[in-house]
Amino acid sequence: MQRHMDFVRQYADRPLHYNRPIGTVNRTIKPISGASMTQLSLDQGDLSLYRQLETIVRGQIIDGELSPGDRLPSEADLSAQYSVSRATVRQALEALEREGLINRHVGRGTFVRALTTQADTTVGRVQHDWREAIALADQAERLTRHAGMPAPPHVANILKVAIDDPVPFFIRMSESEPSWGVRRYLHPRFNSVIAEIAAAKHFLPKLSAVTGTPVTTTKMWAEAILASPRFAMMFKVPTASPMLSIWWIDEADGAAVAVSHMLQPGPLFSLGLNADEFDAE
Structure with missing residues (x-):
């Protein structure tokens, strides 16, 4: 793929x-x-x-x-x-x-x-290959929430659900300071097993087991943002400090089943990319 x-x-x-x-x-x-x-x-x-x-x-x-x-x-x-x-x-x-x-x-x-x-x-910033950055999401130790609510419009579009339809999601945060974390939105088909998936230590293997078919990451994008007051409080960083925002899509049988969003403090993380691995659109 x-x-x-x-x-x-x-x-x-x-x-x-x-x-x-x-x-x-x-x-x-x-x-x-x-x-x-x-x-x-x-x-x-x-x-x-x-x-x-x-x-x-x-x-x-x-x-x-x-x-x-x-x-x-x-x-x-x-x-x-x-x-x-x-x-x-x-x-x-x-x-x-x-x-x-x-x-x-x-x-x-x-x-x-x-x-x-x-x-x-x-000093102290860790550079991750994009695969390592995505894998890092599994190292967020603390499950803070799992629930269902309408997803952001672009996430609803990717998952092919109506904007007002609730989708299951969960949030995991690291125990380190400054903190970092990941929010994962799943297709509504996983409503009944969201608690089980959220509690799993390794996301993709668990999702693959639940779907009965391999789940792979097919698309990602990244941007630098400035921490809003809400993010500053959540991640214990100064307001308006730089953060690395990474989004990616996981698919099974050619259909999106999950969209993940990870935020990392900019002074601690950077993202290494190899353009040869990606096809221009």
């Missing part, structure tokens, strides 16, 4: 610039100690305070306002400047350190990480 791909937008090798979170966030953070500590206020909106502070610092590093080797103000100074607790500051800095953007040294301070090449701006 031929494999096809619609590639909506090339996912950039380096992170996209982060937009500001909900509300107005003043990004005036000084890169050296002893700078003016004018008191600023973070937005008391839907995004947690530490995520807002994390976004501010990350944005300045990516935009070049903070250069490699620059020393950030101390936890106490940042706490005073942004009117937040030191625990909030510590959470923000720990997240940036995990992402590889800063180095923290006991007794010395926190410094912007020295990046020598463009590739270094994606």
Whole structure:
């Protein structure tokens, strides 16, 4: 069976610039100690305070306002400047350190990480072949929901059901942080066994067993998106941060039986594609 791909937008090798979170966030953070500590206020909106502070610092590093080797103000100074607790500051800095953007040294301070090449701006990012990315969906450990509801119009069209007809679906999330997850929409013929399919560790073998015929992935497409407030909360990433959105279709006997949608934080994942494996449409 031929494999096809619609590639909506090339996912950039380096992170996209982060937009500001909900509300107005003043990004005036000084890169050296002893700078003016004018008191600023973070937005008391839907995004947690530490995520807002994390976004501010990350944005300045990516935009070049903070250069490699620059020393950030101390936890106490940042706490005073942004009117937040030191625990909030510590959470923000720990997240940036995990992402590889800063180095923290006991007794010395926190410094912007020295990046020598463009590739270094994606420290910790895992590149997946498209098959690996799809297989990764089976590693989402936590089943959060299975139910039936009308699917998005393009999914209903692929599954050849009416837009208002409920289709069975389930959601699985990873236990890691930042989190990632997958939502799978199935044809209504699987309504009676959705709980059984959702609980299975390996999706395609289970679906093949249920249908009595091999189920294979026949089409996929990917795009870079910016996390909405809902996605930011769900995946524990800053609002408007880059995410890799991957869709694919599984077929049996030439008919679509499932449509899957996986979202992954952009700073942690990228997608490797080999154009020779796909036929132009």
